Amino acid sequence: MYTQAMDTAPKEERKPIRSAEEAQLEARFETRIDEGDFVEAKDWMPEHYRKTLVRQISQHAHSEIVGMLPEGNWVTRAPTLKRKAILLAKIQDEGGHGLYLYAAAETLGTSRDQLLDALHTGKAKYSSIFNYPTLSWADIGVIGWLVDGAAIMNQVPLTRCSYAPYARAMVRICREESFHQRQGFDALMVMMKEGTETQREMVQDAVNRWWWPSLMMFGPPDGESVHGAQSARWGIKRISNDELRQKFVDATVEQAKVLGVSMPDPLLKWNEARGHHDFGPIDWDEFWRVVGGHGPCNRERLAARVKAWDDGAWVRDAALAHASKQARKQATQEQAA
């Protein structure tokens, strides 16, 4: 049994005091996880598990919402009506993914307002990839092919995440992401196979700019992943950052051959002994710079989200006023009855 008096460790080394009941609950929780059981919102869970999920799910939600911005830049300049309709639908899907994910995070007891406040004040992260600019129409195809392709690789294992509300949201999201990836590949195929030399050059230029940032989406190398081991232990992450990155490289190299583009990596080559492609070193300094808020578009992206929130204040106020008017009306009717 733990008492305050036994807690003689220096302050910074002290572990939170757990009651015997809590220790028992935690042991039962670990056993459930080991048995591959899913955890529901109403179930007991360790505080650290809850925090890890709120962090990851809300970062994921923010990524979907911020991810709408680089694509939104091209809605008015899509080359055909068909491409415009597809792009609009994709961006709407992403808004929807953000909403499922905020809802999943809310089941853990953190409100939507708290989650958004963390984004708007720069405390919460979102995927590094969305801090790069979209310079040509080919970027939209490459985002679909590479960025959504990397997202699918990372997110399919999350459909088996131990936290059931997140896993359920991911099933739906992954179905839509695979359509997103295919539409990107299709747009690039048209440019590569039916387009002009200039269009083919645009595609290659976009691949050159998005390849390395796409590899960074999977997070730091396993040795530097702060949360990786614990998240794997809890069945939140089923496959490590490096393993997913490798799977992505192996899959996309083959797709690049079909498209007729090359990756901007002279060290990329098949390694017969490993049964995988070797690839060159990733610029982790660039990754941490972008994650730390100093990428090409960090300020612009955050400012756009804060502006959207501020501009939407009247809608929230009106909805609240309407809801309280309805509640008053109902109360009066109930009194009269």
Ligand code: BYC
């Ligand atoms: N960007 O210990 P680690 C999409 C942070 S949506 C920024 O390995 P973890 C899409 C990490 O948060 C794409 N930060 O972390 C949308 C941690 O910092 P904190 C988003 C990153 O959580 C629209 C620190 O680095 N997908 O694809 O075990 C259109 C150490 O990392 C990044 C998801 O969110 C990054 N790339 O693993 C198209 C999927 N990587 O929190 C596409 C769900 C790492 O301690 N998330 N950091 O301050 C995950 O699977 C995991 O959170 C990650 C990172 C693999 C991303």
